[in-house]
Amino acid sequence: MARKPEGKLRRGWTTGACATAATKAAYTALLTNHFPDPVTITLPKGEQPAFALCREEKTSDMAMTAIVKDAGDDPDVTHRAIIVASVRHGLPGSGVVFHAGEGVGMVTKPGLPVPPGEPAINPVPRQLMQAVIAEVAAEHSGTGDVEITISIPGGETLAQKTWNPRLGIVGGLSILGTTGVVVPFSCSSWIHSIHRGIDVAIATGRSHVAGCTGSTSEKAVMDFYGLGEGDMLDMGDFAGGMLKYLRNHSLPRLTIGGGFGKLTKLAMGHLDLHSSRSQVDMNWLAERLRELGASSDFIREAETANTANQILTRSLQENIPLAERIARLARDEALKVLKGETAVDVILIDRPGKIIARSEIAS
Known part of the structure; x- marks a missing residue:
């Protein structure tokens, strides 16, 4: 995850807002032969941003415009992507029909906000585009009867950097956004992907899913349990975002996997595991060592340790089951959030990817 810069950050616009603005400009040109540039739209909270057009084209039965997405200061994979809307007249009474053009994905699995077989254009962007057409x-x-094709050149390649392939969205990116605004470093898109992963798991009848802090722990958990990519939730640092959603959208079983430092923070009760938002308390770890009968020398070292891994290394050397204790405590914290609807176990993985501790399964 990119580090948040200092100072006031500039907001940006979602793919859904850009697609809406491009759609409004294209349909206006289709009816009037004039491209409004810039084009202004109204977002769900009443904001009225204006968007400059970077491309425009008109034939007798089609108008196309494009907008360069500006994600502000957010490290968004679609920042500077070109969002294209082509609008054609539709059959009388057909209303607004959406198509996926180049670089926009198609939904292939149930559980997402739009059904399989539909372009990956989420409900709010659809509503916004329908509103500007009206x-x-x-x-x-x-007449308002139109066919809208949304394209993102290069979107299929960009989608490989997102969770779309794992969610069953093939061929490109999704058109997203509930407010139309990108708030820098809000991490809303990441948490949104976790939620959609849970929805897909429920809809496809999966009984065992896993959320891991990174790719090393994810591989270890997949190998240990024989899980597939579709069973994996991209938890990252957002344990709370995953657990709170699972509390109301339960699955039978969850495994949480991660490194010692990240899961120590979960064991301490932190639900955001990013280093800028939570820290390992060495005194807290020292107290766990005291409970496990560690020597006073080791406890003093723990209290002044530079890293949690330093404490882990010595505990392993001295056969003190600190990792096992952390796994159980992390599991118990997860269960507090879930409130008993999902059975949980926790697996701790070292930096090379070896499993060093597992909790029992409990609910």
Whole structure:
């Protein structure tokens, strides 16, 4: 995850907002032969941003415009991507029909906000585009019956850097956004992907899923349990985002995997495991060592240790079951959030990827 820069950060616009603005400009041109540039739209909370067009094209039965997405200061994979909307007249009474063009994915699994077989254009962006079509139709005597094709050149490659393939969205990116605004470093898109992964797991009848802090722990858990990619939730640092959603959208079993430092923070009760938002308390670890009968020398070393891994290394050398204790405590903290609907176990993995401790399964 990119490090958040200092100072006031600039907000940006979602792919859904950009697609809506491009759609409004294209339909306006289709009805009037004039491309509004910039084009202004109204977002769900009443904001009215204006978007400059970077491309425009008009034929007798089609108009196309494109907008360069500006994600502000957020490290968004789609920052500077080109969002293209092509609008054609539809059959009388057909309403608004959506198509996926180049670089926009298609949904292939149930559990997502749109059903399999549909373009990966989420409900709020669809509503926004339908609203601007109705607005332009009313202003320029149009029927409002249109076919909208949204494209993102290069989107299929960009999608490999997202969780779309794991969610069953093939061929490209999703058109997302509930407010139209990208808040820098809000991590909302990551947490959104965790939630959609849970939805897909429920819809496809999976009984055992896993959330891990990184790729090393994810591979170890997959290998240990024989899980597939579709069983994995991209938890990262957002244990709370995963657990709180699972509390209301339960699955039979969850495994949490990660390194000693990250899962020590979970064991301490932290639900955001990022280093900028939670820290390992060495005195807390020293107290766990005292409970396990560690020597006073080791306890003093722990209290002044530079890293949690330093404490882990000595505990392993001295056969003190600190890792096992952390795994159980992390499991218990997860169960507090879940409130008993899902059985949980926790696996601790060292840096090379070896499993060093496992908790029992409990619910």
